[in-house]
Amino acid sequence: MALKPIKAGTRLTGRVVVPGSPSYRAARMEYNRRISKFPRVIVFCRRTQDVINAVKWARERGVRLRVRSGRHSYEGFSTINGGIVIDVSAMNKVKVDRKNRVAHVQTGNPLARVYRKLWDKGVALPAGTAPDVGVAGLTLGGGIGLLSRKYGLTCDNLKQVKMVVASGRYGAKTIIANKKKNSDLFWASRGGGGGSFGIATRYTFRVRPIRTVSIYSITWKWRDLEKVFPAWQRWAPSVTNRLTSTIEVAAKQVGTIVSTGQLLGGAEELRRLIRPLLQVGTPVKVMVRTVPFIEATQFFAAGDLNLEPKFKITGAFGYKSLPPEGVRMIRDFLSKAPNKHATVWCQSLGGAGSAVSRVSPTATAYPHRKAETIYELSARWRNDKEQQRNIQWVKRFRKALRPYVVGDYVNFPDLGIKNWPKSYYGVNFARLKRVKQKYDPLNVFRFAQSIPVGKQVKQRFRSN
Ligand SMILES: Cc1cc2nc3c(=O)[nH]c(=O)nc-3n(C[C@H](O)[C@H](O)[C@H](O)COP(=O)(O)OP(=O)(O)OC[C@H]3O[C@@H](n4cnc5c(N)ncnc54)[C@H](O)[C@@H]3O)c2cc1C
Incomplete structure (x- = not known):
């Protein structure tokens, strides 16, 4: 549903790049160079508050938004023509609590950095192979790699996610999802794919000792x-x-x-x-x-x-x-x-x-x-x-x-698949729609293959 923009109040914070900025050309690029889009603004968030401000800024002005971390979406779902790209790649802290075998990982981290930071503390997280894939998108879609058969998918090792979600008509707020709190969103964050519910800013993972x-x-x-x-x-x-x-x-x-x-x-x-x-x-x-x-x-x-x-x-x-x-x-x-x-x-x-x-x-x-x-x-x-x-x-x-063969992996998305909800999600699609309805009823977080609101599945956008 499109809301009428209100008189703008919130300002963008973080590093803001617009067409004409010297870094715009590099900032707009996706890993897959087949995708070439021209966002109206790209904001590199440094703190969670920058993410909240960016979502509010977009909603107050009726500007469409996309969420980006490692830019590796095969179909370019993390960018948009004429909208705002909210990029978390500058949020890349990693904190390891070796005693409790957990790591707090900000979602802007590429995999190579996660592996390295954990290795320095003698632990590992099962994740993917490419060094510059973002831990953000990888985890939300599943996360397969060379430790999968022993330790499961990356998302199987997720204990908690901190996420900025839309709130009210024009707002945004931070919530925590884990087994006890917002457990339905936590369920959806383990395989439901990136970009449909909100902006993950920090993950807490179970980690394993490794040598x-x-x-x-x-x-x-x-x-x-x-x-x-x-x-x-x-x-x-x-x-x-x-x-x-x-x-x-x-x-x-x-x-x-x-x-x-x-x-x-x-x-x-x-x-x-x-x-x-x-x-x-x-x-x-x-x-x-x-x-x-x-x-x-x-x-x-x-x-x-x-x-x-x-x-x-x-x-x-x-x-x-x-x-x-x-x-x-x-x-x-x-x-x-x-x-x-x-x-x-x-x-x-x-x-x-x-x-x-x-x-x-x-x-x-x-x-x-x-x-x-x-x-x-x-x-x-x-x-x-x-x-x-x-x-x-x-x-x-x-x-x-x-x-x-059967279906497809949501982290290997393909716009050519007609029945993508069944391919990616099988029996879980109906429940994903209910989670969407609860956390993003106004469909702020949307793209060509995002989880739809209500009965709508086929979505058409002017510029995606
Ligand atoms: C070269 C290459 C190698 C790969 N290897 C593997 C592998 O070994 N194992 C594996 O499982 N997958 C692999 N993949 C697939 C990879 O998991 C997906 O492309 C993944 O979605 C990339 O995440 P990203 O953050 O890099 O990409 P982005 O393009 O930034 O994001 C991907 C999706 O997640 C959303 N998203 C991004 N950041 C956030 C956030 N903070 N909160 C909420 N949503 C967000 C985006 O909107 C988009 O829909 C590989 C991909 C490539 C291109």
Whole structure:
């Protein structure tokens, strides 16, 4: 519902960037350079009060707003044409209470900084791989990574969130959500996705002591695809939950299949555990070593560096192994990939005592608890003239794999998915709508795939 703007009162505080400011060009950029939007103002908040002021400022003037942290939204949901971007990236304190095994993490932190600050105190949080992904968006959507099978999703380790929500007709206020207080919002903040309810400013996480881990990488040539992919699918959910692994099939032009993984344990044990994989096809490169945990995070981060700047990605979950026809589909599509940067990447999530699947699909807003695997189909490019070809390829590939996979991960959003509420949230969508109605009935926090208010699902915006 659009409210009539009142005579403006609140002023923006924090670092304010507007078109014409020397830093506007850098400040408006999203990580995915396919997205190019021109906000009317970007405010870099330094304190919670700056966030409150920004929400009030926007509401008093009837200016649309977006919330931003690490800027990694695949579809650019953290920016907007003509509106205000409320950016929390300057709010990046981390405080570790080692005795009680908790960490207070401001939501502007990128993952590399969270890993480093926790490592300095000998603890870790299960989170994602890319160093500059924001802990804000990652946590609200779930948060998968190389500690998932042992310690769960990032959101499973969330104990409390501090959030700025809309209040009354034009206001904003801070609230706390945890198991006891605002427990419905706390439920929604664990898998309901970013940007729909308010602006998270601080998380309290459970953290785990950590020292060394063992990591592996095995490379095969493409000719082994039909042997290696099914073998990884059988093996990955069957091994100890202390081992989380991935497999990535590159485009035919590159011609490789690479599996990597991380074990909470020693190199000897890891060598033994990966034996079934080493016996398949002809591995051309094998690495196994024990490293300090912080080095392992850098090893996995390397895969997310130096990628082409523009991309289209879609995701899916594998509740069952891909049958031979599905593997053939991967071969077919990657044989005709638009360029050498296209890939299919999978990570193991479920199986043998996995902490992800031990949680019920309705205990948090993240519903895909019983999936064994997560898939990511991606195409990347540099020149705009390649864009349509790449996007169409991802779209066709998604469609072709549909018979064998389910839904999508809200942190891998795709505007091409028609029934996105079911894909991202499954049975939890109805409850998410009730939470939305309670905390943001005037739909202040909205974008193309935000949780809708009332019966409205399809939302049209003039500039999003
Ligand atoms: C290279 C790359 C690697 C990735 N690797 C992983 C991975 O290993 N594991 C994984 O699970 N995911 C991964 N992702 C996906 C990632 O989790 C999502 O893109 C996530 O939403 C990014 O959060 P952000 O804060 O960086 O992005 P933003 O674009 O800033 O925000 C993403 C969404 O959250 C909202 N949001 C941002 N800040 C806040 C806030 N403070 N309060 C409320 N809402 C907010 C935004 O409005 C937007 O809707 C990866 C993405 C990329 C591009």
